[in-house]
Ligand code: SF4
């Protein structure tokens with residue numbers, strides 16, 4: 001049903017290019033902070049701290065494919081070139097989002113023209129500069145944003161998610 | 176800050192969760208949902224054998240999953256007084272929506288009353304009455320007997336014309352067959368109340384009188400026809416935002432070409448291609464953009480018509496189709512009347528139309544071809560003609576509605592697969608009431624009666640005309656003044672002395688006061704003026720039947736308790752009737768008291784059996800049990816039988832060419848262009864620079880009664896947006912997020928500037944019926960000959976009055992999905 005293959009806007013091409021970078025630098029490590037038994041007794045899930053990339057890997061408006069909190073949950077790491085709410089890094093402009101549309105799970109693509117993530121499924125749009133606020137669309141929630149931490153070496157780590165990721169009853173599904 | 180729910184896992188419905196059929200509360204489409212409920216101390220697991228869906232929830236689900244629910248689809252509510260888990264999620268097996276939810280329907284669970292989760296906690300939970308200078312909770316007996324006594328005294332002094340009623344006539348939440356019947360039986364059978372209005376217009380009339388007078392009901396096809404049509408011709412409608420899943424599940428496949436197999440199978444023997452689509456709308460909407468993305472620009476024709484001139488275009492299309500010989504001559508001869516006279520009266524050349532509508536002559540010709548040029552082998556094209564508020568609330572409703580019906584008859588685009596001449600609808604429908612013929616035509620203009628001091632008691636059912644009325648500022652001022660006269664009088668004497676209270680109230684009414692009774696689920700703005708407020712239950716808290724835009728009848732089953740002492744509207748009407756009977760009998764008027772017999776209903780099913788089963792066409796076949804068994808797919812009305820455990824319905828109307836007239840022939844109507852109606856809009860257009868069009872936005876349902884209490888929506892649209900072109904903004908020195916006053920000769924209102932690249936210069940768009948900035952304030956009182964308002968053709972000026980609080984946290988980016996480049 002999706003016509004993803006026909007969706008060849010600039011953002012889509014950049015998105016794919018970003019994907020290649022991620023694959024080349026696939027040194028992501030997952031550190032589960034606690035065992036599954038302990039996690040099951042808590043009201044919120046325990047998020048892994050996962051190295052996603054280094055600040056040096058990012059170029060303005062060139063999206064980088066990531067996976068967080070696990071390999072089945074695709075996302076995007078973006079350097080927006082301008083300080084934004086929720087942005088991290090020296091310029092306060094690095095953000096990361098889930099790219100599964102929170103409507104029905106189609107893959108979102110980045111449009112550099114207006115720094116938005118767009119869904120080929122049913123045309124929903126999310127503002128990458130506004131914490132994933134739905135600009136227009138069918139999702140009953142805003143886009144899940146990944147919490148990021150940058151260490152002394154410039155490594156960017158994923159450490160949490162602020163909304164339920166599409167297609168899961170729990171953001172961390174694999175103990 | 177963008178609103179995030181910060182919920183990262185949800186309880187899982189166990190295998191034995193209770194599952195109920197739900198039809199979406201909100202728009203006309205009536206998408207199918209399922210409500211899962213289970214005891215608070217139990218839970219399902221991720222293994223397929225441990226949850227209600229039978230799937231492995233420890234795996235990431237794929238796109239279009241039928242098993243994913245999220246925080247907005249979850250709540251904790253009460254059942255039999257005990258907290259339970261609730262999930263309301265779209266049903267993948269429903270043929271209407273195929274598992275899709277819109278941004279509105281996908282929030283049904285979180286818009287339920289939950290004392291536990293704190294959602295909709297300002298729902299009305301007990302009757303309230305005005306005493307000791309404030310609204311105070313009271314018992315049903317007290318509130319109903321006061322209301323009944325005041326009603327009786329008003330009738331004794333002024334007759335039934337002293338009773339004024341504003342009431343819903345629709346289906347879905349705050350309506351449905353049970354509740355339209357309950358209110359209808361009270362006001363049209365027990366009493367004969369002429370001074371009524373409907374929720375969105377100032378009289379008790381039809382929005383589509385013309386098509387009905389011509390013999391064609393306005394909901395005459397099946398949603399499937401949008402998958403089968405060669406062309407869709409859409410006037411004054413924005414289906415992606417207002418009939419969302421109808422558009423996504425049934426129009427888009429035809430535009431993409433993915434319904435081709437279905438077309439070939441269902442309509443063999445003629446050529447098929449993916450659909451073409453024509454939009455007639457002064458505004459470029461997201462629907463048009465989506466169609467271009469799906470079908471390619473070559474297959475989408477947008478006619479950005481000069482506001483109010485649709486009639487000229489429709490007449491020119493009729494003239495052109497006939498001039499080319501593309502009309503359905505056999506059908507016209509056999510099944511219609513009045514063709515020649517209408518054709519002569521409505522004759523409009525393409526050039527005349529081009530000059531009146533501002534459209535290109537070539538585009539009008541193209542539209543005519545797309546509508547009616549025969550396909551290979553001379554086969555007639557199949558065109559679905561559809562319209563909604565742009566036509567209905569536009570200029571000269573009756574004639575414009577006639578003109579589109581004329582075009583459908585001339586091309587036989589009704590009663591055949593892939594055709595239809597339909598309104599797209601707002602709410603679901605659910606109308607069954609005793610005859611309203613005694614009201615007459617035109618029906619009384621209720622708002623004007625109130626403004627001129629008429630009436631003694633006013634009942635309001637699930638309507639907030641402070642938000643949704645026309646001439647709204649004046650109405651609001653006058654309504655508050657009149658109801659205050661009664662409030663001040665009531666406050667002056669002890670509440671417990673009923674006879675003294677009644678004398679005081681009646682005296683206050685003689686001095687120009689008005690007693691107001693408001694029935695609703697939530698506090699409303701007009702309800703602040705009321706003397707009695709009665710708490711209603713909504714769908715899901717009661718069993719409720721309605722039909723959608725293809726006449727698909729379903730039962731939404733009760734899955735939770737209503738809050739506090741709230742009751743279904745039909746039972747409130749029944750208890751009011753019981754109280755009226757008692758009041759009249761006590762006063763010694765047995766003849767009057769006897770009129771209120773027949774309201775001994777205990778449940779909403781009793782109301783359904785009394786109303787729908789005895790009065791709706793085919794109602795005798797339908798029971799709650801039979802409907803429950805038909806699930807979320809229900810049955811299309813009229814129901815014609817019951818066989819092998821299934822109700823038999825009617826997918827489309829007029830397939831036999833017999834229409835709803837005495838001789839069975841569809842009637843063509845003359846529909847000449849007469850300029851602006853009401854005529855004052857012409858002068859307004861001269862005087863004020865901006866068209867202030869109005870309508871709905873995707874995210875907001877109706878007058879935002881839930882949305883204004885929902886942070887997800889409200890943090891984005893805390894002030895109603897006004898869409899403006901960047902050029903106009905520059906001229907006025909405005910930025911996105913600025914608060915502006917919109918003002919004209921009628922009144923003034925406010926809105927938040929939303930930059931809109933697609934907006935034409937000089938044309939703005941506001942939300943209809945917003946809670947904090949009513950478009951109705953600037954809509955003049957003028958109505959057409961049948962008292963249908965023109966909400967669309969309004970002109971005004973704009974000036975900056977400040978900035979919307981927290982505007983910097985709102986995204987003002989373009990609404991349109993970026994098409995392939
Ligand atoms: S399209 Fe209409 S009926 Fe369907 S889910 Fe949305 S609001 Fe409800």
Ligand code: FES
Pocket residue numbers: 101102103104105106119120121122123124137138139
């Ligand atoms: S899946 Fe993204 S809009 Fe529907």
